[in-house]
Amino acid sequence: MTSRKEKLIDKDFRELKKVFPKMNTKTINQANNAWLISGDIDIFDVNGDYWETYEIKIQVPFTYPHCVIGVQETSQKIERSEDRHIDNLGICCLDISHKLLAMKMKGVNLTDFTKSKIYPYFANQVFFDRTGKYAAGDYPHRFDGIRQFYSEELGIENEKEAIDLIQFILSKEKLGRNDLCFCGDKKFKDCHLANVEFLRSVGENQLRIDLAGFKNEL
């Protein structure tokens, strides 16, 4: 790890502490090649009412800002179960992997990520505690969640479309914006271009998993 990286994380850690003053400890986890930022996160609602405090650990890989930030809940306030999207160690499933991987490609900011992903995740857990459901629902577990993501967020209607799309990306073929799309429907820019751009940023590893899933090979 270079001192430039160390400087960046220190600067962003200071920024984080201004908003989340009790996220105040930074250590190094050499085994995971990551920094660990730990402390308390307080959850308020939009009316300014305080609800709950969770003790958490944020794992920031040394590749920061190009990384997937992980979160572990250590106060044991959330029942460890698949329904709560948390594993036995308290590792939290913040979002569908595709979105996190796309963020990795673009680069993340620690404070923005904490505000936009970690904070809502825990607000949602408070909501679940009181109502037994998530405010905007949740993805089904494992591959069914990926299937739902392709259909709801990418507008992919069936397995064949998904398989063709992924295979096109993995083939690394080049298409101009005005060329006919690989699906043969219309111009690339008016058809699958946006999907291709998003999924490219997700990375080949995830795409291979998705492909196997759609082919029922998982």
Place this chain on the structure above:
Amino acid sequence: MSLYKSYYNTIQKAMTQGKMNESYSSFDGLTAKRMMYSELKSEIPENELLPELADLASQLGIVPNFNQSTGLHPHFESLKTSGDMEYHYIVSVFIDIKGSTNLFKKYDPSIVAAIQNTIQKAAIHTCLVFGGYIHRLHGDGLFVYFGGKGIDKKIAVQRAMQSTSLFTYFVKNDLKELFEEQGIERINTRIGIDLGHDDDVLWLLAGIGEISEVTTCSLHTSLASKMQTYAETNGIVVGDHIKDQVPLLNQFSSPVCNRTNNPNDRYIFEIPENNFRYTQHDFDWFNYLKTLPFIATAIDGKLAFKATNPVVYNNRSVQNLIPIAEKSKPYFNF
């Protein structure tokens, strides 16, 4: 802050009642005024804590002492009859509450009295919750001691800092809002705090006969009072001893001269021939509060009390979580 909700409501009620009765001050109604005053005064009990402050006291492990009387610190009571003197450390706190003069422009003295009484009660209760001893009331202000026999010096310092920080937050945020609503120039606090060690503080009976009090003769009590005048609006100024006693406080302190840009403000006291120089520091009470276990910080920087008793939250609505919670759609793939 929800901790002070009842105090806030009472002051608000006094302000609206006082205004509603435009003719209130002109008509000859001492009886009506008496009733109004005692009604407002009874909104908050004197000798017990409202649930949230009681919750805080229990979190701190403190049983507030409502039986104390001014001018007679219970640990040094015997000095009143013996006429003896004793050396013992103490934290001296001077709280000045300024700006309530402006209230007379709008309200009858009976309303002003009710408002002042409520603010003072908030101050007294806050100090009691943290185990403080109210030594003297002056005007709207208070002179409070923290610590005493069998109380760890570090803890006494922390309690002094925590109570004054919390009260300052109430005045600066809650009261500010209320006073601005009513178009009154707002009231504010200035606080000075210092610690005198065992060798520095002499306890004795001062005065004559019944015009007397068991008090401290100490450079550091005097300095606390003097430093209070150097505090900025809603500011707290502390002496070297305070920050030396609790190293954690260092990160929240900076010499007063850094703010005033006047090098003469650095030392509140010096004896150059002895090489003794005593620095006064602005205390960043707001950021200090955020680190305390009973305080939660919202993303917008507002603070809340973390009650252990959920009953006080009956006004909350889970619906207000939705706009934040719905930004998250969790997924499980382990």
